Amino acid sequence: MGRPLLVVENLSAVITTGRGPLTAVDGVSLSLDRGEVLGIVGESGSGKSVLARTIMGLHCSDPRFALSGTVKLDGRDVLGLEPSQLRAMWGPEVGMVFQDPMTALNPVKRVGTHLVEAVRKHQQVTRRDAVGQALDLLDMVGIPDPRRRINQFPHQLSGGMRQRVVIAMALANRPKLLIADEPTTALDVTVQRQILDLLDRLRGELGMAVIMISHDLGVVAGRTDRVAVMYGGEIVETADARSLFDAPRHPYASALLAAIPSLKGAPHQRLAAIDGTPPDLVMPPSGCRFAARCDAVHDDCRVQPPQLIFDGTHGTACHYPVNPLISTASNTSGDT
Ligand SMILES: Nc1ncnc2c1ncn2[C@@H]1O[C@H](COP(=O)(O)OP(=O)(O)OP(=O)(O)O)[C@@H](O)[C@H]1O
Numbered sequence: 001m002g003r004p005l006l007v008v009e010n011l012s013a014v015i016t017t018g019r020g021p022l023t024a025v026d027g028v029s030l031s032l033d034r035g036e037v038l039g040i041v042g043e044s045g046s047g048k049s050v051l052a053r054t055i056m057g058l059h060c061s062d063p064r065f066a067l068s069g070t071v072k073l074d075g076r077d078v079l080g081l082e083p084s085q086l087r088a089m090w091g092p093e094v095g096m097v098f099q100d101p102m103t104a105l106n107p108v109k110r111v112g113t114h115l116v117e118a119v120r121k122h123q124q125v126t127r128r129d130a131v132g133q134a135l136d137l138l139d140m141v142g143i144p145d146p147r148r149r150i151n152q153f154p155h156q157l158s159g160g161m162r163q164r165v166v167i168a169m170a171l172a173n174r175p176k177l178l179i180a181d182e183p184t185t186a187l188d189v190t191v192q193r194q195i196l197d198l199l200d201r202l203r204g205e206l207g208m209a210v211i212m213i214s215h216d217l218g219v220v221a222g223r224t225d226r227v228a229v230m231y232g233g234e235i236v237e238t239a240d241a242r243s244l245f246d247a248p249r250h251p252y253a254s255a256l257l258a259a260i261p262s263l264k265g266a267p268h269q270r271l272a273a274i275d276g277t278p279p280d281l282v283m284p285p286s287g288c289r290f291a292a293r294c295d296a297v298h299d300d301c302r303v304q305p306p307q308l309i310f311d312g313t314h315g316t317a318c319h320y321p322v323n324p325l326i327s328t329a330s331n332t333s334g335d336t
Pocket residue numbers: 015016017022024042043044045046047048049050051215281
């Protein structure tokens with residue numbers, strides 16, 4: 001398959017806050033092949049958006065963010081790029097779709113203007129050609145009657161249609177990687193499903209890799225090749241989607257799945273079923289960050305932070321995993 005499209009190694013993002021340094025992303029490593037879909041799930045505050053934005057290079061010039069580790073996108077060192085190089089990358093290399101389409105759309109600009117600007121940012125084409133591309137993009141994302149829609153303002157579109165426009169903007173320069181950060185949370189259930197189906201279709205048509213971020217397990221179930229579960233700024237479990245859904249090993253992932261009666265056709269199920277609160281990322285606990293909420297906790301869990309240990313391609317950060325494939329898995333990490 002060749003070199004992975006995205007390689008993230010030991011990535012951390014520490015934010016300066018009024019309470020002290022907050023480690024929003026802590027030593028995250030992951031990789032993504034071309035055309036692959038990775039789901040990142042985790043409850044609110046687990047670091048999903050900071051991770052996504054750091055991968056995009058959006059925090060590079062923010063003095064409040066201290067970044068370490070590496071992000072290589074198609075061989076380029078994202079965290080080392082100049083602002084102009086990052087701007088050149090956003091569009092043809094990586095596109096992003098956020099939760100709320102209105103934040104990506106200027107209310108006083110017509111739909112067509114958004115798309116024409118997105119096209120011309122990276123392509124030396126005439127306005128007429130750019131308008132032609134804008135119409136094609138609207139058609140591609142399933143917006144009926146593009147010739148009428150192109151002249152409308154964002155507020156004249158429904159939430160689902162607006163999100164389709166934002167997706168069209170992200171795809172205007174055919175990125176190799178699309179990062180969708182909770183792209184459907186603001187939409188009602190039926191429209192959510194339509195947008196997810198659209199992303200599935202476009203991924204197939206355009207052959208792009210996708211990182212699909214959600215606190216909604218139903219969104220990633222059945223739509224991703226691999227899944228990474230985040231907790232307290234760390235990846236606590238990662239595996240191909242089937243293994244993770246069939247036999248989760250981290251107690252957090254296991255509890256989340258057990259709390260959902262049926263994953264099939266349930267894109268509105270939320271990761272809110274676990275009692276307790278997430279760790280304070282300004283003062284994280286010294287051992288396992290999930291210890292205070294874990295039914296399987298042992299004394300050593302509170303002292304020794306578990307590392308992400310791989311068994312083939314299935315990684316788990318837990319001293320006492322559920323469903324361990326190898327019976328000694330807990331011993332290798334836990335009896336120290
Ligand atoms: N600009 C910022 N300034 C200070 N703290 C921040 C900032 N951005 C994120 N954080 C903190 O970093 C942690 C991770 O936030 P992040 O937005 O990545 O979580 P998330 O997993 O995307 O959550 P959600 O599901 O609510 O979107 C949180 O504790 C959050 O409060």
